[in-house]
Amino acid sequence: xxxxxxxxxxxxxxxxxxxxxxxxxxxxxxxxxxxxxxxxxxxxxxxxxxxxxxxxxxx
Numbered sequence: 613x614x615x616x617x618x619x620x621x622x623x624x625x626x627x628x629x630x631x632x633x634x635x636x637x638x639x640x641x642x643x644x645x646x647x648x649x650x651x652x653x654x655x656x657x658x659x660x661x662x663x664x665x666x667x668x669x670x671x
Contacts, residue, residue: 617668621661628657 632653636646 613668617665621665624661625654625657628653 629650632650635641636649641649
């Protein structure tokens with residue numbers, strides 16, 4: 613279960629970063645703000661993945 617969830621989390625983070633990059637290109641977000649956008653989205657997705665793992669662990 614742990615290995616599956618880790619692979620799933622890596623795939624989700626990769627795909628979300630790809631979508632974020634597309635968003636930055638479409639919205640023409642400046643380079644200096646892009647790092648903040650990526651950091652914020654990655655932190656929020658990581659929190660979401662950790663909380664879902666903990667929820668599945670105790671279910």
